[in-house]
Amino acid sequence: MGQMSRRGFLGRSTALAVSAMMPIPKAMALVAQDTPALRWFAVGDDEFLWPYLSTSMEGAIRQHAEENGYTVGDECPDCGEMSCTDHNADLSAPLPWLEDYSFAFDSRLPVDREPSLAEWIKAGCNVPCEACDYGEPTECRMFQGQALCEECLQEARTERLDRMVGTQPGTPTNQPRWLWHGEPARHA
Ligand SMILES: [Zn+2]
Ligand SMILES: [Zn+2]
Incomplete structure (x- = not known):
């Protein structure tokens, strides 16, 4: 793939360089007809x-x-x-x-x-999850620069939330975070 795209890319640059030395109408015709955008x-x-x-x-x-x-x-x-x-x-x-x-x-x-994974997702496609690495394309969403499946997304969100509120890793996520609703704890 890489080689093919590179060859196409170079071909286009060359045509444009040549056209720059021609009178304008001719050059425009060249660009418009002979080198449609890749x-x-x-x-x-x-x-x-x-x-x-x-x-x-x-x-x-x-x-x-x-x-x-x-x-x-x-x-x-x-x-x-x-x-x-x-x-x-x-x-x-x-x-x-x-x-x-x-x-x-x-x-x-x-x-x-x-196209990057983010761009595939944006185009409405399934991609392989970058966290659990099953290789099979599945419904993923971008989260902090990574394409994640539903399960890994939940995990990453929970982890980030834990970091934000300072919960110890492994703490059940549904435990009431009473500290944050009432008086802040005072450390004398
Ligand atoms: Zn036939
Ligand atoms: Zn996953």
Whole structure:
């Protein structure tokens, strides 16, 4: 992934550098038509998604289909056969259902690094929890810079609360904190 995104990135910079030496209208046309902005897309299936850097959703889906064997030539959407030219004009076309699981990330995301876990979450995706490390994507939320599953989130919140109120670790969280509601303890 890293290499692919880097190559795309360099290609774009080169085109822009060249266009800077041309008369303005020509340069603008070059930028507008030949180098559409790269951005991140997510492509996959109902279980997993992968990030792709592309200028269009179609391009991202094509990339995924070619790299992972999800073209209509790999499995005809009509009859399930390989290399079926009866039902497909273009065997390298991506399987149509890939579109259902694809989306574009926020276009403001930087293109020189992959989307972060926080950005995947923001896009409505499940990610692996960074605390319990099961590896399976699950519903996570960001808490103090970490993607945490519901259980770890509760734990982290309790821990932080304990630190804030000075409770000893391991104290049951539902014990009444009477000190904080009444008179502060006085240490003579
Ligand atoms: Zn077929
Ligand atoms: Zn967890």
